[in-house]
Amino acid sequence: MRCNICERGCLLPEAGTGACGLYSRIGREIVELYPDRYLIICPISIETMPLLHFYPGGKFLQISTAGCNFNCDGCISAAIVKEMDPASRAFHHLSPEQVVDEAVRNDCIGITFLMNDPLASFLTFINVAEAAKARGLLVGCSSNGYFTEASLDKIIKLLDFVNIGVKGMSGEAYSRCGGDTPAPVLRNIERFYQSGVHVEVSCICSKGHNQEILILADYLANISADIPLQVMRFIPVEGAELALEESIRKAEGLRDMLREKLNYVYLFNSPGAEYLNTLCPGCGELILKRDFYGPMGAKLKPAGLGLGEKNCCPRCGRELNIKGFVAKKVYQEGDFQGGYPFTRALEMMEAILIAMGVREQQKVVRIWEDVLCNNNLGKFHDDIRTPRAYIKTIRHFGGLIGLEDKAEALAKYLEEKLLLIESGLRTVDRKPRVYYAMGKPNFCIKGGRLENQLVETAGGTSVNREIDCEGRPGMSITLEQLEALNPEIIFISSFMSSPVDDFYEECLKACLDVEAVKNKRIYNLPAPCWDFGSPRWVLGLMFIANIIHPGIFHFDVLAEAKVFYDKFYGMEFSLSDTNLSFGKPSCSFKWDTQPEMLKKGGETCRQTLSLSPSAL
Structure with missing residues (x-):
């Protein structure tokens, strides 16, 4: 008998399953x-x-x-x-x-x-x-x-x-x-x-x-x-190669x-781009404005003409293919709630465990269960925003799954780098003004996020904190706001990034008058996920420190990456093997065993809900 729910049409043996295992x-x-x-x-x-x-x-x-x-x-x-x-x-x-x-x-x-x-x-x-x-x-x-x-x-x-x-x-x-x-x-x-x-x-x-x-x-x-x-726009996670990611500029051309x-x-997935807005196909007027709101997401903003009577363009009267009314108040999701940020949260937990040497998915599931069943997702969100709290989380997770020694080794490595940087900054009086963007120059990452914490840990002043930034992971700001911040250095997020040349051309096209553009001090990190979502942020921290205070810090970041990968992942580091996964350290990463999708204990479930082929 074949399953008639999806077009794969799997052959279902008695008490057996098809490809999905469900x-x-x-x-x-x-x-x-x-x-x-x-x-x-x-x-x-x-x-x-x-x-x-x-x-x-x-x-x-x-x-x-x-x-x-x-x-x-x-x-x-x-x-x-x-x-x-x-x-x-x-x-x-x-x-x-x-x-x-x-x-x-x-x-x-x-x-x-x-x-x-x-x-x-x-x-x-x-x-x-x-x-x-x-x-x-x-x-x-x-x-x-x-x-x-x-x-x-x-x-x-x-x-x-x-x-x-x-x-x-x-x-x-x-x-x-x-x-x-x-x-x-x-x-x-x-x-x-x-x-x-x-x-x-x-x-x-x-x-x-x-x-x-x-x-x-x-x-x-x-x-x-x-x-x-x-x-x-494709986000190369899991086993997908980073080379598959199309640039924002070329995606806009498409x-x-x-x-x-x-x-x-x-x-979508192009922070700072204008192409999430609804324009009237007739006269081109802005009807509804939206901003980037995390992977695959958007958020309605209070701007544009709005909908006229019977959902027509208020300017030219053209009927718009929009059903229903516009909400008077847009609901604001909680941390890691609403769409795909929840999956990013699970992946960030996974990232910590994989860096401890975990290769069994069931151990990862145990941590997911502990966080979710105890309503600690909000706490986890807060704890991964600062280096010290992040390290505390590593030790906590290690204790939960009986890997205290490996958790301690990872935590101590991170602490040693923090102490080394703190020691180098003791005599520093001046902290350069640093702006953290995502995708395009006008997309400002929230001031409280880890990226800006790394800037401050590395001896910079995070100008992102001067913006009352809503949204997730930040929001688009005006060029006037960015010019008022006048950063000396700009870093581009390593997640949903942009080539430096494209970013710089965007700055020139907008006639952006800030010190970082004048002096071409705009930087990408060497590899993805080196500034958020993974213990690999320590590698990003060293790179950021080199850029902000080149007279003090001279970390060989790629050499450090090789040490980190060997010590905590048991594999060689290769820039060509990286991707945008927080959890998986490389495209070639594999679990020791694949999860069994079918578990015992299904009799009650089987009796609870069933549908005969004739009912379909």
Whole structure:
């Protein structure tokens, strides 16, 4: 018997599973092994899903489980789709009615499934969607769109909105993820649209694959040029090579070409870029303004003309493909809540453990469970923002999993470098003014983040602290604000970075009048994740110290990296093998054993939720 939930159509033996490991069968029934179990249940603003043209700024309840029907290279959700044990005690068990109650209690106007694919928990999601619709709530999801026609028939009548992630326009692109062809996805996009479901489409922009995005745009235009297309600049995490990351400048050029085919094209993962804003396709006026809000996310800002009567452009009267009203107040998520920053938090915990020599995923899951079950995610967020608190966290995690000696070795290494730098700064009177940007010059990283702590630890004055900075991981500021800060040195974040030449040209194009630009003191760190998210920040600290006080510090940072990798990762350091993963120190990193997606103890679960093939 074949599974008819997704188009992979896995053959399910009696009591066995398919590729995703999340469904089995008993007789002629497909059963879900982990029903009604949620890793995340929290309110979000809809743009963090992300969805841009549906009830802008609206407050929705995010639900996420674990697992996926695909296995994509460089998956930003790998922590929850590949590594989190779906039987973990970190999950919340709630009935569909309890999920809906949570949405109502939090004044949410709807429920949305995201971060992992609803096809991984299809039967659970169907029940939640039915309960939500019965209470008058809106329902939607983000999905890879690999629904069979049978499963699509089941879900399409329950959805108000959907974000479909297209992996490419070739069989090769889908075979890399475990699929076969994009045909089912394209079919489903058209069916969703024709059925009145609000559809937005997302796609990954990486080097060498832009032609497929142009073909996708042509396909969407044949359905409707008003379908919003979200271009996600690729973040090379997990095993993905850093060379696949397209520059912001080239991604912006692609967006301009796509805009010739479609009326609404947005560029994500490009801090400081203007292409998250909604412009009227008729007259070009700014309707809704948004800012970068972490990986794959955006945040609605109070600017632009807004929507006129019947969601028309207030200036020219053109009807805009935006459904619903704009929220009067945009919901502000908590630390690590709302969309993909949660997965970054798990990866940061993983980073500490891997630097202790951990190679078993179950030990990582134990730490995740300790933090999540004890409501310590907020504390973890605060503790990783300062070097000393970070070191304390290392020792704490080491104690929890019985690796005190390895934790102590890592902690002492970091402390020794801190003390060495502190000693070198004892006679320093003047601290240069330093600005930390992400992506483009106008995107200011929050003053309290670790990057700015490293600047101050290295003997600089963080001018970012002089900006009342909201957002995540910061916000766009005006060039006038940046000129008022007048930094002498600028560092570009090693996460979602930008080539120095591109960054410098942006400064010149904007006629940015600051000392750092005049003297060309603009710097990238030698490798990704050397200033945030990983114990490798100590390598970034040494580099920053060299730049800020070249007369005092002369660290051979690449030599130190070789020592660090050998001592704490047991591998050779290679710049060409690095990526943007906080946790994984290289593209070639492998776990000792892969997690078992199927655990025992499923009898109660199997009886709780099942759906026969005929019901689909």
